[in-house]
Amino acid sequence: MKGKDEGDKLITMHHSFPDGTEVTFNCIASIMGEKTTWRIICEDGSWVGRSLNCEGDDLLDSVAVHLRNSTCMFRNTEPNVVSFYNDQQITEEVVEFPAGSILVSRCVDIGKYAMIGSSRRRCVGGEWDGQKPVCFGLNQENDYASTSSYSSPMASLVLTALKSYQTKLLEKPPTILFRHQLGPIAQSNDGRLIVYPGTILHMECLWIRRFGAPKWVISHNYRKYPEGWTTDPGRDSQLEYRLSIYHASRDDSGVFTCVTPTRHTHAVEIVVKAVHCPMLPPRRGLNLNTMNTKMNTKVLLSCANGNSLIGASEITCLPSGNWSAPIPICESIECADLINLTDAYLRVSILSREVGGRSVFSCTQGYGLRGPHEAICLSSGDWASPLPTCQEVQCDTPGTPDNGYIQGNGPYKAGDVIQFNCNPEFMMEGQPIIACQENGRWSGTVPKCVQACSYPGTTISGRMSAVKFYYKIGETITFTCDEGLGLKGAPMLRCLRNGKWSNAIPTCVPIPTSSPVILAR
Known part of the structure; x- marks a missing residue:
């Protein structure tokens, strides 16, 4: 005890x-x-x-x-510091980590800030070991923007103030700017600059030229690097003292330190390394905009056939050689049955349950749709809304044609049909059947019953030019007889205005043979 x-x-x-x-x-x-x-x-x-x-x-x-x-609590409140856990940047303000967790930290920009503290810390006994990292700003590029010339009457006073301000800037370690060509560069989680082989890298140390020239100190003697005040168009030759690494190789790796005339220093560790992330495995239905795996490559991902993407839609190859997120998958989405519809008169027919598929709506007879006639299956697995409703529809009595009558009694609901008929000796002009539609209108107009001549009958052993139930006023028909028969009566009949034929129907009779001729001797 x-x-x-x-x-x-x-x-x-x-x-x-x-x-x-x-x-x-x-x-x-x-x-x-x-x-x-x-x-x-x-x-x-x-x-x-x-x-x-x-x-x-x-x-x-x-x-x-x-x-x-x-466990250890991590509070992400230190400005200009970014921290990582398992290669993922921590973006939440407060996170609780299990015992044994390791956090890696660096400055948000390793060229513009310098860090004091531990870059790697472990959760031990409810506390983070090491020293909490803090990043402080260097003689930032925008600090020098205020040193521009002035032409106002107050110029002398302004320049006097600037001299005092510049003196303070000269007491800060120098900022280093990075520019690159022909290949990618990236900052590692622990604050090193990863450079892809073959890249041209320019590092510009900021210092006011009239106060002397800084110098670059390199941790190795692999080769002599060109350095001097930049002369590139658009750059400031009075401020940027450059060292260039042309077509970087593995042996260029090392620590590059800019030393100012006031003996302030800022160093960057460079690692030349061909960083590639693992090849992206083929997955069914997953579309990639590129198969490149080089560092800094951004891959856009989407799913074919409207399927749902489960995971990140964009991933980046990190300087660690890992992708920024797990490779997503495409999930086949289907929309379920439309059941438990609140409208008892609504009917649905599903044509396809896949994303982009359609379901078509209709109503029972006597009711019409109010709303969309179809719904689309969305990538969420839901049918597009809103769903339609069914409302009772009635059509007004269409009216009865003169000299005719209607088959079918009202009231008339959607889907009902009526048939028109004409009285004897009258024929119909128009549609004999119309339907009550969902919009409350009839599918056609009321036809007309006009006076006409009825079928006159047929001629025995003969033919008629047109056989119909009714013939319009002024219409004519002609008759012919079979071979060996002759027509007795008018060969043509005309339908008169009173609905009567101009003549009686003709008949076909045998043609009489001539008497034999006896020739005299």
């Missing part, structure tokens, strides 16, 4: 605990010999304790186990 003094020593060893930490002291013996377990909790910066039943007698082991299993 360990006493309370030993427990106090253990707490002293771990002098800082996050809020909510619990520490247990096992089997503390009282004056009467009773053994009690004490548990204390860190609440709002103070230890609050209470007694429990004695369940063990190894204080150091119990506290050590607790500390080993304690």
